[in-house]
Amino acid sequence: MTEPTTIFHRYLNAPHIFRKDREILRPSYLPEKLPHRENEIEQLASIMSTAMRGGRPSNVIIFGKTGTGKTAVIKYLAREVQRTEELVEKEVLDIPDMAFIYLNCEIVNTPYGILQNIGNRFIKDFSSMIPFTGWPTEKVYNMLVSKLDESPKIVIVVLDEIDKLVYNSGDDVLYYLAKINDDMKNSKLSIIGISNDLKFMEFLDPRVRSRLSEEKMVFPPYNASELKDILEERARLAFNPGTVDEGVTAVCAALAAQEHGDARRALDLLRVAGEIAERSGDRRVTANHVYAAKDKIELDCTAETIKTLPLQSKLVLMAIIMHGEQGRNRLTTGEVYSAYAELCDFVGTKPLTQRRITDLISELDMLGIINAKVKSFGRGGRTKEIQSSVSLKDAKRILMQDSDIKEIGDYRLKQTYL
Ligand SMILES: Nc1ncnc2c1ncn2[C@@H]1O[C@H](COP(=O)(O)OP(=O)(O)OP(=O)(O)O)[C@@H](O)[C@H]1O
Ligand SMILES: [Mg+2]
Structure with missing residues (x-):
């Protein structure tokens, strides 16, 4: 049977x-070892150990392209700090009070949010916590200073993706954090800023910039x-x-x-x-x-x-796909434009000028969705040779998910092209 x-x-x-736990391959998993980042870990540990000896560690700024282990290294160090604290609790070690605060500026990206988050770590009583909104930023700052300074401690604040903070709300909060040591008698605070984008430094006030980058580290690509x-x-x-x-x-x-x-x-x-x-x-x-x-x-x-393209770009892409479906792959801007104008007509929207469409074609090229090569022919004439760089079928299937243009699917171009 x-x-x-x-x-x-x-x-x-x-x-x-997979073994039971496939989470091990996800970015949130923090391994016990980080191969090829031993030197970076050592260097940061040595900077941070200043705090364990009671001094203020230098502010550090860490740069490196995406996926070079910046966040992983910091989380690794956070775990080591926690292990150290456990030893202090067991009275195996005797070091000054220390706090290691990790903030991701993609999530917390306003001066208020940053100061409030740090401040609340030092307020035990729930009813006296700094509210999510409503106070003047100055008041949040003063509260933070008074709580931090109540008893001597060394605070290390990690601002991961610090560029997002600067782009979102300027360098005000960095200014506050950089000067906070002047306003405290007992405690000290230092900052570790992390970014994969060097450009944001240009947006900082020169004083903030130099305070922030007392030490600079670059994580090279693997x-x-x-x-x-x-x-x-x-x-x-x-x-x-x-x-x-x-x-x-x-x-x-x-x-x-x-x-x-x-x-x-x-x-x-x-x-x-x-x-x-x-x-x-x-x-x-x-x-x-x-x-x-x-x-x-x-x-x-x-x-x-593709899903997040604006409607006009979707129509341009659709025009290129429809040409492609009919076996025409090396298109001129003019050919793309005529097909685009037909599609606009079909969906009932007004076509943009050919000049604008040329810009949209360049944008699609930059996004890697199409390939637009400038080609010269005889006597200085130039045109573009445009074709889709993704599979026509896949691109069309994705475009058809947009309810504004899904009827286009069965449309056939009227114009005859040579
Ligand atoms: N040396 C390493 N050993 C083991 N895993 C690593 C190492 N470096 C990076 N990883 C892993 O690679 C992934 C990406 O690393 P991480 O998040 O630290 O990158 P990042 O530099 O912070 O990038 P981004 O700038 O995009 O935030 C994570 O899953 C991390 O655990
Ligand atoms: Mg990161």
Whole structure:
């Protein structure tokens, strides 16, 4: 007698590629070791240890491209500070009172929010906490100073993604934080600012800038062999033994290193490759799963970009796709424009001028959705050669999700083009 099966059996009986906890490959997971960041950790630990000896550590600014381990290193140090505090509680260690406060400025991005968040860490009594809004910023600052200075302590404030704070609300709060030591008798505060964008420094008042960057650190991008070490460490924890082909981590590392050595990207490739293997019921993760993962991640990213385009750009893209569907791939701006104007007519919107459309074409090119090469022909004549750089079918499917233009799907261009 054959056993009854359900539609879920195939999945339930699939070999387990991941160990129980696939979170290990997600960015929120903090590993015990951070290979190839030993020097950066040492350097920061040495700066911070000044606090443990009762002095104010220098303010530090950390730069590095995305995925170079900036946040991971800081979280690692936060965990070490916590472990140190546990030793102090057990009276194994004797160091001055210390607080390590991590704020992500993508989430807390106003002067009020920053000061309130720091201040409230030092207020035990819920009823006397600084409210979320309503006080003048000056009052929040004064409260912060008085609470911090009540008893001697050293406070290290990490402002991750500090550029977001500056772009959102200028450098006021940094000015306050940089001068706070002048207003305190007992305590000291120092700042660690983190950013992947150097430009924001230009927006700072020169005094704030020089105070903030008493020490500067740059986290270099990882190369392929460093990424491979990072991945191997994680793969051992995340996958069951024998489920990952030799060479898989090297392929993920090589692909990520081709861009700019982003560990987040490398880990995403590995995780998505594992998920694809598991979903297809394969016993092992292979290099082919990694290539499939690359395509999937790129498509997800393209989909996100296309979905958020303004209507006019969507119509331009649609015009390019429709030409492509009819076998015309190297288009001039004029050809794209006529098809675009037809589509505008069809959806009942007024077409923009050809000049504006030329700009939108350049924007789409910059986003990597289309490819627009300037081509010269004879006697100084120049035109663009435009084609979609993503699969027509995928791009169209994504565009059709927009309710404003979904009727266009079955439209056929009227104009005949040579
Ligand atoms: N040396 C390392 N060892 C192990 N994992 C690492 C290492 N460096 C980075 N990672 C991992 O890579 C991912 C991205 O790192 P992280 O979040 O620290 O990047 P970041 O430099 O803060 O980037 P962004 O500028 O985008 O915020 C995280 O999952 C992190 O755990
Ligand atoms: Mg980060």
